[in-house]
Amino acid sequence: MSSPFTAEHVAEWASFGTKLKGKPTPKQQLAAKERKAKCSEMKKRLVKELNDPNWTEKKIEKELDRLAEEGGKVAERPEYLDGPSGTRDFYPPEMKVQNWLFDKFRETAKSFGFQEYDAPVLEHVKLYERKAGEEIVDQMYNFTDKEGKHVTLRPEMTPTLARMVLNKTNLQTGEVRLTLPLKWFSIPQCWRFETTQRGRKREHYQWNMDIVGVDHVNAELELLAAACFFFKSLGIGPEAVGIKINSRAVLEVVLAKHNIKKGQKDEDGGDIFAKACVIIDKLDKIGGEAVTELLGGIGVNAESAADILQALQAPTVDALTDHIGAESESVEEVRRLFQLAEEYGISDYLVFDASVVRGLAYYTGIVWEAFDRRGELRAIMGGGRYDRLLELYGGEKCQIPCVGFGFGDCVIMELLKECNKLPEFQGSGVDYVVCAFSPDLYGSAAKISAQLRACGCSVDLMPSPKKNAKASFKHADQTGAKRMVFVAPDEISRSVVRVKDLRTKDKNGEAVQVDCPVDKLDTVDALVAEAAAK
Amino acid sequence: MSSPFTAEHVAEWASFGTKLKGKPTPKQQLAAKERKAKCSEMKKRLVKELNDPNWTEKKIEKELDRLAEEGGKVAERPEYLDGPSGTRDFYPPEMKVQNWLFDKFRETAKSFGFQEYDAPVLEHVKLYERKAGEEIVDQMYNFTDKEGKHVTLRPEMTPTLARMVLNKTNLQTGEVRLTLPLKWFSIPQCWRFETTQRGRKREHYQWNMDIVGVDHVNAELELLAAACFFFKSLGIGPEAVGIKINSRAVLEVVLAKHNIKKGQKDEDGGDIFAKACVIIDKLDKIGGEAVTELLGGIGVNAESAADILQALQAPTVDALTDHIGAESESVEEVRRLFQLAEEYGISDYLVFDASVVRGLAYYTGIVWEAFDRRGELRAIMGGGRYDRLLELYGGEKCQIPCVGFGFGDCVIMELLKECNKLPEFQGSGVDYVVCAFSPDLYGSAAKISAQLRACGCSVDLMPSPKKNAKASFKHADQTGAKRMVFVAPDEISRSVVRVKDLRTKDKNGEAVQVDCPVDKLDTVDALVAEAAAK
Incomplete structure (x- = not known):
């Protein structure tokens, strides 16, 4: 975007002095602190003045630094010299870091015998219209192409995987023309279009690992083991990261008590259970009261909502069983997962959390979410079982069970920096x-x-x-x-x-x-x- | 797209029998030949009947094979199960091949001390509007986003590289805040939107190698050496592949004789020399007569056109010098390139070809194009010097010399298959x-x-x-x-x-x-x- 700043802005910014390079003396430290405070004040003022979500504090600082460096001459700078809003350029130093991270993704996937696949960044919009109360279509980077097709930069990889598997499936019989189970991985770039939030990226890379064709918990276990292997390979132990585990199938039992049944459609034709999951997923962000209100919107009364919220707070599988009042197959499954995790040597990473449901409508069974133990970062990774997605796309014969996770490239980088686990990327590698x-x-x-x-x-x-x-x-x-x-x-x-x-x-x-x-x-x-x- | 075929179509197709698997007996060979002929006839008929550029023979065959296999039941198949028109899915077997090829790209780049970079697949349309008679903007996969920005899936990487370098340049002084020369490479996916031609892909990957900041022929030499190193590493010798070399600077001398001067603008504000280059680039495809006509359109009379066409046929640098009637610095540069190539051990790959100008308007000096010696494939790689592109984007101070090439992933794969140089990709790599x-x-x-x-x-x-x-x-x-x-x-x-x-x-x-x-x-x-x- 062309610069909104005047020569006066630049002069003011420049008057604060320039950023320090190298190790400061105590006196310099003091000056740097003062400068930071002045810059911060000015940035906050400009954010208000400009009132444009594209001009975040970070961007304002970058632009003013540049203008000040260029001697205050405010030239017309073509907007196209910046990439589109919310995108990243990878210069060689950043590229080295990214390649290092992707190599770690790949090494883990190969250690677990997964095969790599890929697909175009563009997909049909229809692939994401699942009528399930998710906001994904609103937030897509979608457009109409020159032939009138509704396409989008993919928001996530799972529907693409489903499409690819179905293209090797006889839709009339449900027979897959590939040897099952598939263990596939990919590191696609995914896109979203958000206008409201400041400073958030519109693209990220997401390591996807999926197992297709296994209907029991061994598949979940394998994916969780791969994620833990990855954390370990980065030197990130269970003291720094945990994985919250829950099961939508258990939640199903809880909600069924209150007459929210899976497969039950509401007036929009959406699955009411999936909608409830999408609402409950917001608990952390919007709090119990707001969730109660939203649940009311899909016909759950306040008393039921209170009971549901209480169930979500169950600290252990046993406590949840008590709440439900009976053992169920799905609870048994969660127990078995924790048991096997013990033998697999990954149980230190896992914790049960009845409130985790994940925001995607298509999950049907066990779901999980990796988090930093200090509670400062967004979710590091999320995954779960989605046994009905292929049926939704391919028809009733295509009941092909799937489990998978998506692991973004941004939060893990923040964590690595915080934990001081990023290696040095010096040298050009030239002999x-x-x-x-x-x-x-x-x-x-x-x-x-x-x-x-x-x-x-x-x-x-x-x-x-x-x-x-x-x-x-x-x-x-x-x-x-x-x-x-x-x-x-x-x-x-x-x-x-x-x-x-x-x-x-x-x-x-x-x-x-x-x-x-x-x-x-x-x-x-x-x-x-x-x-x-x- | 949903299937346009009826049950009758499928029954007819199925009546030809199914494709053979494994090694055929002589009798089976005969049957296969007959089947192929029948299928081919039916496909040609359907292409005419459907009259839809999306339904190529290949696609028709794939669809009928699928329908026949699914027992002739013509079910409504959701269009979104195919990716968007002209795109490729990479299943694990194809992904292995692609990874192998990309590794070869990377190994070569690293052998030559190049550093990898990357940038988002989306760019501002403005970045490609260079007003130079190219058709690139018409063929772009561009759209208007939800904020009204004109963006496009990038058609090529060079403008992105220019943008990235300029973002590290003081536009007021032209000083680059990176140590020059830059030797950078990338393997971006590039997109185009073509409605007219059948069966052509809308995306491909293109290995880009560029040197920024060197104003003499050593940079061209280094890039050509890297390309030859790559061919050698694949087992493709100079008997299979050649690289045609020419210089736009030499062509400049030829055209100046006929009053087409570089920097001279026509009524649209376009550079008339660049326009002439874009026209001459079509010689192979449309022939001398059509080129003469197009040159007439930018004010070149028939006599001049004939002289230009003759110059383009000069078989050697010497012959071209004779035609021009004088030595020039640019001819000298071409000579030096061939001389150094000899010492570098790559001259067997290089040939002089006065008719090569490349279709991109931004080239200013030496240009080249790799071709298969049998003359059956499209250009394998193209490149050249573009000393004015950064100035065009960043202003008059940004006179930063550049050379680079783009090397697509499709033609080289065809060549490798033809030459039988593709390794076997068996096994999952699992221990x-x-x-x-x-x-x-x-x-x-x-x-x-x-x-x-x-x-x-x-x-x-x-x-x-x-x-x-x-x-x-x-x-x-x-x-x-x-x-x-x-x-x-x-x-x-x-x-x-x-x-x-x-x-x-x-x-x-x-x-x-x-x-x-x-x-x-x-x-x-x-x-x-x-x-x-x-």
């Missing part, structure tokens, strides 16, 4: 920087680069040499390269190149240097080791 | 399939799976046991697992599990089996080796 002393040696430098690459090395051939050798070495050092090859006339006339190993020091603490014959570049390692030992 | 003999042993099986995973193994714990041990072994064998662990009561009572190594045979040609203590699962390799040697 060699190759530099030609002068333009006439560029061909030789290219040839040497090709030879090093043929040995499996990553080589950054510098297209233009720096001003001098020292500057070139500095460049190589800063990018985190292991070695620098300097292609200079003297050495080339002797058919060798000078290799400086930036990470291996000799006895005097200097970087080891060796001359390596250009036709024996595969021997550099040995030469360096030899020189280092001298 | 162990773990199976519990009975439900009460599932907890033990889970525990053992966790232990094997802790050793770094990929473990497929079977949620439900098969009917019998044999069926379980068959499942493990079919999925390509290396070993099968069977958790049975006898062994568990002795604190061991039976491990069958499906890929290691003993002297009698039987799969090796060992009993391994459950608390020493990290010794399985040794036990298997020992048993195999017996």
Whole structure:
């Protein structure tokens, strides 16, 4: 968006001073604190003045920093230089972090024998119209294409998975033409269109793991074990993260007592049980009173609502059983899950929580939600059983049981930062920087680069040499390269190149240097080791 | 889309018989040939009858196969079970191939010291409105979002890269706040909206490699070397693939002779040179006559057009120099590129072709295009120098030289198939399939799976046991697992599990089996080796 700020705004911002770099002295710390307070005040004022949800405090700060840096000249900056609202660019440093996280997702999935799949980011809107009281269609990034089709950037992956499975299913018989169970995973980008909330992203990536074709709790257990394996692999233990477990089937028993029965349609044709779940899911956010009111809207009287809310507070499976007044198959299932989790070695992560129902209408059985134990972040992951979704799409023969979870890329990153579990992402991963002393040696430098690459090395051939050798070495050092090859006339006339190993020091603490014959570049390692030992 | 076929259609299709599986006998081969001819005839007829560009022969065949398989019952199939027109789903087998190809892209990029970046698939339409006679905006997958913003699924990545670099640039001074040169790569999904052509996809992935901040031919050389390295790594030699090289700067000299000068605007405000390039790019498709006519439309008379067309046929750099009548800096640059390519060891792939200009308006210097030597496929990759694009977006101070290429994922796959260079993608990559003999042993099986995973193994714990041990072994064998662990009561009572190594045979040609203590699962390799040697 073009900048709404005047030269006066920028001058005011600039008058607070600039951000500190490096470690501050106590005096600087004080100044920084004062600056922060002034900036914060101005940002709050501008948020009010602008009254535009796109101009969050963060964005205002970024824009004013930029304008101040550019000398206060408020030029017309084309809006298209920003990506669309609520989207992220991944520059190489951010990309490295993302790749690291996605590799962890993939490693876990592979450890558990899951196969990767993918599908286009665009889907038909119809795929998400499930008539179940969810707000998902309102919040979709949907549009009408040039042929009049109603399409959307996918809000979530589960309906796509259902569609893909059904495309390999005989809809007349329900027979799936793939060997069941399927254990599939994907890391799709998902989109939503929210106009109301400030500073929230419109896209995120979501690791999806699903098991198709297993109608019992072993499938839930496997998914939960995978999530715990993932947390462990990041160094996040059960003291930092928990997974709340509940069962919609248990909730079904509770609600049935109050005449809310599954499969029962309301006047809009929506499933009244699913609607109740969507309402109950809001308990944390809107509180008991508001939930009671919303339940009233679907025909639940106050007394029933009170009883339901009490059931949701049951601290253990036993307490809930007592509340219901009888054992049921679905309670037994939850018990079995906890029992098996013990043997699987993941029970430290799991807690029973009768109030967890998840906001998606399609869940039918056990549901879960990972949370940070300090209670500061949004849900880290959510999942559950959805045994009727494929039937909804494919018809009555397609009663194919499914369980799955979705694990976003944002909250886990916040958690990793808080727990100090993000590794350092320094260095470019380059083995060699190759530099030609002068333009006439560029061909030789290219040839040497090709030879090093043929040995499996990553080589950054510098297209233009720096001003001098020292500057070139500095460049190589800063990018985190292991070695620098300097292609200079003297050495080339002797058919060798000078290799400086930036990470291996000799006895005097200097970087080891060796001359390596250009036709024996595969021997550099040995030469360096030899020189280092001298 | 819902099926347009009647039960009669399906019955006719089914009457031709079904597709053969496995290796056919000579008699079957004959029948298959007859079937193919009948099917082909029917498909052609239906294409005419339906007269709908969405119903291509391929799609008709797929739909009729499906309907025939489903017993001819023509049920109403919801349109949303197909993804949007022209998009691809990646089931695990296709995903494996795609991951393999992308890994090759990434390995090459890393070999050359390029850093990965990414950006959202959605961009502002403005980013692509360059007023240069390209058809790119017409063919975009663009729409107006709920806030009235004109956005589009990105048709290509280069404008996004330009935007990202400019967001790290002081637009007032042109100073880039990143260490130049940038060597960046990405593998974005790109979209277009074509209504006219049949069977063409609306999305593809495109490997992009760019160098920002180098104003001379060493940058082009580096990108070409990377492309050749990639071809070599796939086993595709210069006998199968070539890269045509030309220079728009040379073409500039040719066109200047006929008064088409760079920077000269026509009445629409478009750059007349860029427009001429876009026209000339069509030569292969529409022929010399049509090009002459189009050039007439931007004010080039027939005589000039003839001279231009002749120049485009120059077989060598020397011949083109002769045609121009003088050496020029830009010709010199092309010569230097070919010279350096020789030293870099990639000249076998390169050919000079004066007619290559590429269809994008923003190219300013050397351009290239990879092609299959048999001349059967579309361009495999295209690239070139675009020194003015950042200036166009960021203003006159942003004269930041760039070179890059885009390498699609579709044509290279066709080529790999034709050349028989695709590896086999068998097996699930699973090390162990773990199976519990009975439900009460599932907890033990889970525990053992966790232990094997802790050793770094990929473990497929079977949620439900098969009917019998044999069926379980068959499942493990079919999925390509290396070993099968069977958790049975006898062994568990002795604190061991039976491990069958499906890929290691003993002297009698039987799969090796060992009993391994459950608390020493990290010794399985040794036990298997020992048993195999017996």
